[in-house]
Amino acid sequence: MDAPQTLVLASGSPRRVELLAQAGIEPERLLPANIDETPFKSEHPRSLARRLSGEKAHKARALIDEERKALPEDERGAAPYVLAADTVVAVGSNIMPKAELLDEASQCLRMLSGRAHRVYTGLALVTPRGQMRQRVVETRVRFKRLTREELESYLASGEWKGKAGGYAIQGFAGTFVVKLVGSYTNVVGLPLAETVALLTGEGYRVHFNWLSGGV
Numbered sequence: 001m002d003a004p005q006t007l008v009l010a011s012g013s014p015r016r017v018e019l020l021a022q023a024g025i026e027p028e029r030l031l032p033a034n035i036d037e038t039p040f041k042s043e044h045p046r047s048l049a050r051r052l053s054g055e056k057a058h059k060a061r062a063l064i065d066e067e068r069k070a071l072p073e074d075e076r077g078a079a080p081y082v083l084a085a086d087t088v089v090a091v092g093s094n095i096m097p098k099a100e101l102l103d104e105a106s107q108c109l110r111m112l113s114g115r116a117h118r119v120y121t122g123l124a125l126v127t128p129r130g131q132m133r134q135r136v137v138e139t140r141v142r143f144k145r146l147t148r149e150e151l152e153s154y155l156a157s158g159e160w161k162g163k164a165g166g167y168a169i170q171g172f173a174g175t176f177v178v179k180l181v182g183s184y185t186n187v188v189g190l191p192l193a194e195t196v197a198l199l200t201g202e203g204y205r206v207h208f209n210w211l212s213g214g215v
């Protein structure tokens with residue numbers, strides 16, 4: 001019999017939950033970790049994705065440790081695996097904001113129009129023993145040149161809200177993509193092959209019972 005294992009996803013992103021579900025992984029708990037996501041001065045986008053995902057995982061694990069400490073020792077059980085991610089969009093070394101305002105989204109899209117950019121997702125896993133494992137996955141994306149009409153209707157759609165770089169490839173913005181090199185799920189927010197590899201590499205058992213089909 002396998003020892004029990006639990007997974008906490010340190011995220012409030014429904015996309016990340018859906019992506020994990022696509023791999024047959026259902027976290028026992030969602031624990032969004034609110035952190036300050038402001039880049040340091042001249043911070044490289046790759047370093048930012050790594051740092052922020054690490055901070056999210058670390059914060060969630062610290063909360064869990066607090067909760068466990070409040071329990072009698074014999075009721076604590078094993079600590080869970082804690083997984084976090086952070087997605088950063090960049091043109092060269094210029095980090096695009098996570099668009100919250102129309103103006104920000106508009107600026108991002110003008111910058112991305114007709115150009116190539118990179119999407120970095122930092123993955124951070126804290127093992128039950130408290131060890132941090134990290135990696136950053138990079139995808140290159142090229143957008144076609146956007147017409148004024150496309151730009152305006154995209155802004156009106158609101159799909160950009162809360163998205164790194166002011167777009168969501170899984171929605172209307174999928175029609176802007178003329179080239180993509182690397183992991184598609186990485187752009188949506190969680191690179192699946194790498195996430196599964198990270199988890200299984202640390203002893204988390206992923207059940208590949210796909211025979212019944214899910215699509």
Ligand SMILES: Cc1cn([C@H]2C[C@H](O)[C@@H](COP(=O)(O)OP(=O)(O)OP(=O)(O)O)O2)c(=O)[nH]c1=O
Pocket residue numbers: 010011012013015016032033037056085086087088089098119162163164165167168169170187188189
């Ligand atoms: C580029 C791109 C980003 N995104 C999303 C993924 C992330 O949710 C978001 C980037 O912000 P993140 O800070 O990575 O994540 P989040 O704040 O949404 O969630 P949490 O920190 O709680 O895990 O942008 C898309 O959904 N599609 C895309 O094409």
